[in-house]
Amino acid sequence: MAAPNNHSSMSASNIAVTNSVEAQASGGETFAIETFVLTRRFGDLTAADHVTLNVPYGAIFGLLGPNGAGKTTIIKMLTTMLEPSEGTAAVAGFDIVKAPAKVRRMIGYVPQMLSADGGLTGWENLDLSAKLYSIGRSERKRRIEEALHFMGLTEFGRKLVKTYSGGMIRRLEIAQAMLHRPAVLFLDEPTIGLDPVARRSVWERLLELRRNFRMTVLITTHGMDEADELCDQLAIMHLGKVAAIGTPADLKANVGPGATLDDVFVHFSGGTIQEEGSYHDVRATRRAVSRLG
């Protein structure tokens, strides 16, 4: 585990602000991701509301919350797709507002939809990514083979992606996102619509990625099991704000003995995650699933 962990104990967002100021004051790059009052408004709606959080290098960090909590908006800002209305963030040491092109060289991204190109083979999908990241010819072949092997897809490399299962597509996308050895990997709902076996295999690969490459991973999720088993640290999102930050164990311990993450979520939002999930979740899941069949 990297960096002294300021967030191992649960802290409300105002405390997190103080922590980030300390981190700034102490200087140096202790965090893979540092956000400073990161805010995005869409008209009257504030999708991300003064979000301040720090993700240490090598951590698997989860943004947990229902749809509409602002998770995807935060990911979009951190991956330079969306400019903040207020505040900023540093990813791998580069400012997302001032140096978005530098940030893009340092990160990998797996979108929520199963977005590998079904009309191409797994190899061709990887080859495209490698070329867009300007990985040289000889290095390209080696990295593609390695990534396919790492994701357990070697024997499927020459097959069209439309013949893949959902879990295989997701693993291919992670392979795509790791080709250029990003410092930080962003995954938006990485296991949505996948069956339990496929979910577990995705988790295992992410843990292995962190172990082998000490990659920092930030995921969004509304799966309590995913948050619990995969993430070292969680930020519980509620209506665009960070309601709580901490390790899953600490978050639970603070709510009471025997508490589950569901209880933690209810404690901070006043509702269960299922109640707050919108039709959009269902639609997104169905879309993902329909691509498999």
Next chain:
Amino acid sequence: MTSAQPGVQLAVSAEPSAFLAFFQQTAAIAEIELKKLIRDPTEVLARAVQPVLWIVVFGNVFSRIRAIPTGNVSYLAFMTPGILAQSVLFVAIFYGIAVIWERDLGIVHKLLVSPAQRAALVYGKATSAGFRGAVQATIIYVVAFLLHIQIRWTPLSILGVFAGAMLGSAIFATLSFIVACLVKSRERFMGVGQLMTMPLFFASNAIYPISIMPHWLRVVAYLNPLTYLVDALRTLMIGASQSSHGVLTNFGIVALIFVILAAIATKLYPSLVR
């Protein structure tokens, strides 16, 4: 502080020259589109039916009534380059649907989060649209050959026509790309796409010369990129007697329009993922 940050050291270190990277990235996008086109040519082949109908049915009927003054060439020969330009337009103008589809799948997100230059992504898409234009040109030559339409068959003329069809396809695909970035949904796009095709087609010299148009329509025709494309194709396919601007001027205008459209598309592309 234990943060050794090996990830940082492992990240892509060599930043290639922007110029070289631009070509590599453009070629990478064009290459995958070409692969997909070859693997599943159904769409392109289905698109071949329309121009064939235009020439075989519309062209033959209008040849009989001799209503349209075409100088010393037959009406069929006159309209053949026009129909090529039209079919290039009709195929390319719906290219934006694919862009919206890629947005819904998250492919656009992935491309825009990569360090690839946005202009390279746009030029790559335009190049792949160019391949489709080349397919249309091939089809038109086959039809012209089978119907014994009097067109030129010199290598230079054929080469020029292919270049024109590819460039034309790139222009209208990029225009379509811009519309896609503005409307962002397939339903709206279909409406706008339909709205654009007919005015572009009829307010051009594709199937009748500009000289027979009313004055106001001539003004519109001269603002229409299709007019310059048709003029270039017609000059190359039939002869200099048909040219109002000269091949080089036409190509110059068409290329300039493409560069401007590509710059607008590059600017608008990131708005697809906001």
